[in-house]
């Protein structure tokens with residue numbers, strides 16, 4: 001692969017949008033390498049990116065546990081977990097560099113969990129049979145992001161990276177068919193700015209908030225990617241959405257977001273619903289609680305249906321099983337949309353083993369419980385606390401209630417092996433691209449991918465493009481392409497502000513979310529998708545007629561920010577429906593009711609659908625480009641976790 | 643339940659900054675505090691009034707964005723809870739609740755309840771890192787770290803950079819924030835080498851930003867949503883003294 005010499009790096013400018021794990025890691029590394037970097041984030045600080053909220057952990061094929069892990073196994077698990085809809089080469093590279101990430105983070109001072117001997121500790125996540133997940137209590141994303149943020153801060157202080165916080169990219173600037181810069185809005189003043197560079201990198205995260213309710217941070221959005229799509233970038237597999245099985249259920253209309261309970265809880269928690277309808281009804285009406293249901297009347301349905309993986313089946317499988325149980329009328333919250341996640345058995349087991357290790361051979365039941373609660377607290381204390389704060393119930397006593405929620409988007413900007421989109425000079429990393437997780441992402445693999453892209457992959461692969469750019473002078477942000485892009489952005493904002501209708505951007509967003517969840521959620525069918533697409537078009541038309549954005553343009557105006565993002569979601573949502581409609585099969589998180597086996601499992605159709613759908617946007621009829629997936633190292637099989 | 647809210651408004655219609663009262667009805671126990679404000683804002687927008695600006699993102703206590711002083715307490719009356727994690731079941735029907743922004747010279751008000759905390763970023767830029775480039779690391783298990791020590795370092799590293807410590811401190815000192823980072827890195831073997839200069843640089847930046855001196859009042863610890871202990875300030879002081887005594891490497 002071509003490289004760029006150090007003296008030339010100084011003359012090459014790179015714009016990085018996003019300071020999450022992917023963007024932050026990339027900006028720090030590009031700065032270290034000597035490129036001139038400008039990094040943008042709409043957050044007030046790079047440290048606040050959505051990555052900060054990741055709880056459970058990060059995978060790496062270190063095989064520290066000597067349990068049979070290897071680069072190949074991580075590669076294989078990721079391809080299989082993704083239901084054979086990802087690109088082999090990218091995934092293999094990811095598995096290879098996974099080990100370097102852990103080393104790098106340790107060197108940055110990330111306080112990973114350790115064993116008594118002082119070595120790094122691991123745990124298991126869904127869909128795998130080895131222990132390869134590294135973690136820092138329930139705050140792994142926070143600690144990894146702070147590691148990247150600190151490295152980035154160092155580069156900022158050295159003058160290698162210039163930080164533009166509270167700046168939102170509102171358009172991509174193209175010149176001669178290449179990405180040449182961005183238009184950004186300074187969120188404090190409302191002024192638009194033009195920034196030029198030899199390459200533009202988007203590490204702008206996922207678009208799960210198109211569903212309104214999701215576990216994503218409130219401000220996460222798809223606009224940066226969508227602006228690129230409007231300039232001709234392809235959007236790949238937009239309908240591949242991950243619904244996470246263990247989230248705190250919705251409590252009312254005013255609900256603004258959903259909270260994840262980390263998948264790591266399924267290491268120790270057992271999922272169940274009552275066997276009898278009347279028990280479920282009694283619980284819903286508050287006449288009984290989970291504690292009143294005797295062991296024999298509980299259905300630990302994951303253990304029953306999937307004995308090999310039990311509670312640790314992949315997310316898509318666990319989510320669908322919860323939906324099935326609730327659809328059958330066995331849900332346990334007043335809305336009927338919740339199942340139990342129970343730690344009683346684990347508390348007992350840990351308590352006994354702790355008592356044993358402390359030579360307390362005749363420990364009473366109460367003492368065993370006390371010891372067991374201690375162990376659980378050490379492992380998951382902050383999650384249990386979070387649960388109690390939100391629900392007001394004590395999960396050490398009462399089993400947790402959980403329900404699936406939108407969590408992650410496997411789809412994203414189409415990129416090649418070098419992480420370049422189909423627009424030369426435009427790159428996408430982290431959750432913003434589509435490349436590694438196929439139709440379903442395994443737990444603890446997003447942090448791995450974001451950091452792999454940012455620290456180890458892009459800094460190397462971007463050389464292929466930038467080595468061609470060394471003769472090009474600095475990009476002039478006062479050139480006609482920039483002026484025109486800026487004028488268009490301003491016109492779009494003016495138009496939004498001048499509608500002066502009756503409904504808030506939030507109202508439209510909520511309505512869009514309902515349509516998405518209903519017709520493009522955990523289960524989809526052709527009729528619903530067509531209907532959903534129509535409804536979104538109508539809603540979009542209404543938005544541009546009746547939205548009301550308070551405040552002024554040239555000031556700090558969060559409602560205007562939201563309006564711009566919702567406007568883009570209203571197009572992206574339609575494309576998701578279209579993509580789901582095109583894919584006449586079930587795979588991973590995409591479950592088409594028409595395509596299922598007799599016992600309700602996903603029915604993949606490899607002969608017709610083993611491709612990546614890369615969509616070119618068009619207001620009337622988006623165009624589908626297909627990238628065929630070729631599997632040379634993994635045999636295509638029906639995924640089984642039984 | 644019904645509530646009366648007294649909210650600090652500054653900017654737009656209220657150029658000078660003042661409390662404005664709002665009555666709100668239909669608040670329910672399960673709502674979060676911020677969802678209650680969402681409901682109020684939806685109403686204001688429907689009346690074509692300017693909604694109240696407040697910052698938030700994760701709404702689960704980890705990003706450090708939310709920054710409300712509620713009834714005089716940064717992040718509200720509950721211990722070790724951020725404003726976004728606060729639920730309305732902790733308030734009584736008919737109560738009056740005052741809501742203000744962080745107040746500190748180093749955190750200028752942007753609008754209403756939103757402040758500018760760039761000063762924190764500049765303190766980290768001054769030295770809150772370990773100087774290692776990507777690709778230079780040795781194997782992650784090459785240096786064992788005692789479990790308890792890693793765990794203590796973690797306790798400091800858990801700081802979310804919210805600034806409540808500054809809002810709580812009568813001197814508007816940010817020493818708990820600085821102490822947390824210095825202490826986190828000084829307790830990791832990888833971070834020991836730069837520990838002394840790091841402390842010196844970060845404290846110098848802290849002072850330059852206009853934060854006040856620490857006089858051991860410890861209001862910061864009481865209000866810190868992550869329970870960061872003032873012990874970390876003590877560790878910072880030790881590093882700082884070491885750095886100024888053994889001063890071959892004084893920072894320019």
Ligand SMILES: Cc1cc2nc3c(=O)[nH]c(=O)nc-3n(C[C@H](O)[C@H](O)[C@H](O)COP(=O)(O)OP(=O)(O)OC[C@H]3O[C@@H](n4cnc5c(N)ncnc54)[C@H](O)[C@@H]3O)c2cc1C
Nearest residue numbers: 018019020021022051054056057169205430431444446447
């Ligand atoms: C609650 C939760 C828990 C999770 N837990 C785990 C876990 O345990 N393990 C795991 O592997 N994964 C986990 N994930 C997934 C993982 O956290 C994310 O996929 C990952 O952090 C995304 O990182 P990113 O860098 O791609 O994007 P983000 O962290 O979302 O960063 C996006 C950045 O882009 C900026 N940005 C976006 N648009 C613009 C614009 N237009 N202009 C300027 N800036 C912009 C933002 O300001 C931000 O800095 C979890 C996700 C959630 C929601």
Ligand code: SF4
Nearest residue numbers: 801802804805807866
């Ligand atoms: S020390 Fe505590 S109060 Fe201060 S910034 Fe950190 S988390 Fe917030």
Ligand code: FES
Nearest residue numbers: 699701706708726
């Ligand atoms: S909004 Fe993230 S900590 Fe409160």
